[in-house]
Amino acid sequence: MEQLLFWCDLIGIAVFAFTGVLAAGHKQMDLFGAVVLACVTATGGGTLRDMILNVPVFWLHDSHYLWLASITGVVSFYLIRYLQVPMRLLMTADAMGLAVFVVIGTQKVLALGHSPTIAIVMGVMTGTFGGLIRDLLAGDIPLLLRREIYATAALSGAAVLVLLDASGTLPGELVAAIAILVTLSIRLAALRWNLSAPIARFGKHG
Amino acid sequence: MEQLLFWCDLIGIAVFAFTGVLAAGHKQMDLFGAVVLACVTATGGGTLRDMILNVPVFWLHDSHYLWLASITGVVSFYLIRYLQVPMRLLMTADAMGLAVFVVIGTQKVLALGHSPTIAIVMGVMTGTFGGLIRDLLAGDIPLLLRREIYATAALSGAAVLVLLDASGTLPGELVAAIAILVTLSIRLAALRWNLSAPIARFGKHG
Amino acid sequence: MEQLLFWCDLIGIAVFAFTGVLAAGHKQMDLFGAVVLACVTATGGGTLRDMILNVPVFWLHDSHYLWLASITGVVSFYLIRYLQVPMRLLMTADAMGLAVFVVIGTQKVLALGHSPTIAIVMGVMTGTFGGLIRDLLAGDIPLLLRREIYATAALSGAAVLVLLDASGTLPGELVAAIAILVTLSIRLAALRWNLSAPIARFGKHG
Incomplete structure (x- = not known):
């Protein structure tokens, strides 16, 4: 369990850092600006989670x-200077980071003894906040708030993890793997087929 | 006192959540994106306040x-699909949330034994930060930073509360009610008559 | 040492507050909006640093x-209504605030016993975060993420400080002064001659 989450954590850090550089590339930032954006994207979600929980921020020690x-x-x-990087790769890497960090965040909060509600909320926050900051800093509309199913995928993954964890029948590693797959599949399916949840609309306003 | 603030808190949460959804509606976000924006708007100010004060974040337990x-x-x-929601409603709901949260924030910080300066600053922060994040995420110019009297209304309410509290002649409930009314009236008057505080201008620059 | 850093701190607060008002002036904010932006710019970096380190936020007591x-x-x-304020002044004041806060931040984190890596990261954060928030709130592209050498200057200053501190041959005051000068010179040289670090580019993407 520990092992699986440890590797997932590293993968999440790396893919989110990569999305930060891709976003920096679109804005033609310089090397160090890109590295800053990579670090903020990779660590932003976990940092906010740990600050709110008042536990030591995970990268501090x-x-x-x-x-x-x-x-x-x-x-x-x-790398992105010499390789052809299709735009869709940013979305796919972001989806992997999202799935992994939602699950790690939810697990960590459950392990600290918080309620399922809090675990789900903090899990979603862990998974989405880094990308949100990346998009804000790069001046893009945050993926989190666009029409494609994003918050929905994160919420589903966190909820599945909390439910399976509460039922207690499956080993922790399997629960984590299932929740990661759920988040990832929902998000990738939404990207592939342009799915969207109900959209907010006004009846009429003036 | 406790009772009054308890209800005000709930009202503040609800009206700010409502403004989050209105902002989401203008950007045609999906259901879960809108709910995320509702939660961030409703809890953002108090969350930042508690993190800075290093007390447990209010929604965590x-x-x-x-x-x-x-x-x-x-x-x-x-609701906003079937009802006619005038644009001005967003502003009015936001003003109510602002008034209530400024007062609750200031009270909480005074009760923790901080100085009047800190209480005022943290009160303004509690009242304004949720809406600020909402506007940033929705890609709008933050209300806080527009010309209409916004920070001014929050500052006045917090200052009135600190002054009346220091004078100690009125019961706490009344003090809170007065401070809420002061904030709300200033903000609504500014909206109604397009009032504005002095505007920053450059003498000349090149 | 204490003395020097104390005065640098005050200078950093003042020049960053000044840049906040200049940014507010460009957006024609009102008096209190400008003051809010001044305070956020001046205290933002140190506030985030202290929250992440879980030490009392420096302005709280x-x-x-x-x-x-x-x-x-x-x-x-x-003042900016009656004086001619050249645009370049914002950049210069910002560079001074950056240099001073990077060094103060790095020093504080070293003094708390953290590793050089953390000290450098937190130093860069202390120096850059206030201006980043200012630019985000004012709706500008953050200086931190533009092409001109900005993150690079901050990183260099923090690294010089950590290296000189580790070598232990120079008195603390001198080390701080050198690191401030290094950051300031790199940033001002970049502004003066339009220098830039390597820019992120895509080989090809579709």
Whole structure:
């Protein structure tokens, strides 16, 4: 369990750092600006979660997270100059980071003994906040708030994890893997077929 | 006192959640995006206040705040499809949330034994931060920073509360009610008559 | 040492507050909106640093920081109406605030016993976050993320400080002064000659 989440964590950090550099590339930021954006995207969600829970921020006593995000940032920075990076890759990498971080966030909060409601809310926050900041800083409309199913995918994954965890019949590793797959499939399906949840509309306003 | 503030708190949560959904409606977000924006708007100010004060975040051990914001969010989401919602309603609801949260924030910080300066600053922050994030996320110019008297209304309400509290002649409930009315009247008057405080201008620049 | 950093701190607060008002002036905000922006710019970096480190936020028990930011805000607000303020002044004042706060932030984190990596990261954060929020709130593209060398200057200053501090041969005051000069010179040189670090580019994408 610990092991699986440890590797997922590293993957989440790396793919989110990569999306930060892709966003920086679209805005033609410089190397260090791109690395800053990579680090903020990769660590933003977990940082907010830990600050709200009032536990030590996860990268504060273990700086390999920051090194991983920075090095991924530098490597990606030079990579995207020589490789053809399809736009859709940003979305797919973001979906992987989302799935992994929602599950890690929800797990961590459950393990701290908080209620299922709080675990789901904090899980969604962990998964979505880094990308939200990335989009805000890069001046894009946050993915979280666009029409494609994004918050919905995160909520579903967190809810599945909380339910399976409460039923207690499956081993923790399997529960985590299922919740990651649920989040990822919903998000990728939404991207693939342009699905969307009901849209807010006004009856009439003036 | 406790009672009054308890109800005001719930009203503040609900009206700010409603403004979040209205903002989401203008951007045609989907249901869950709208609910996320409702929750962030409703809880953002108090969350930042508690994080800065290093006290437990108010919704962490009492999840009815999140439920109230979410349910208000869902109900508003469907409501605005069938009802005529005048644009001005967003401003009025926002003014109510502002007034209530400024007073609750200031009270809470005074009760924790901080100085009047800090109480006023944190009160203004509690009242304005949720709406600020809402506007930032929805890509609007924050109300806080527009010309209409907004920060001024919040500052006045917090200052009145601190002054009346220091004089100690009136019961706490009355003090809170007066401060809420002061904030609300200034803000609504500014909206009604297009009042504005002095505007920043450059003598000349090149 | 203490003394030097104390004065630098006050200068940093004042120049960042000034840049907040200049940004407010460009958007024609009102007096209190400008003061709010001044305070957020002046205290934002240190506030985030202290929240992440879980130490008391620096202005919470010492309200002269807020008074200094507010009074600087009010004075600047009226000053920029009568004086010719060249646009370049915003950049120069911002560079001074950046240099001072990067060094103060790095010092504070080293003094708390954190690793050099964390000290550098938190130093950069302390120096850049206030201006980042200012730019976000004013609806500008953050200076931090533009092409001109900004994050690079902050990183260099923090790294120089950590290296000189580790070598232990120079007195603390001198180390701080050198690191401030390094940050300031790199940033001002970048502004003067339009220098830029390597820019993120896509090989090709579709």
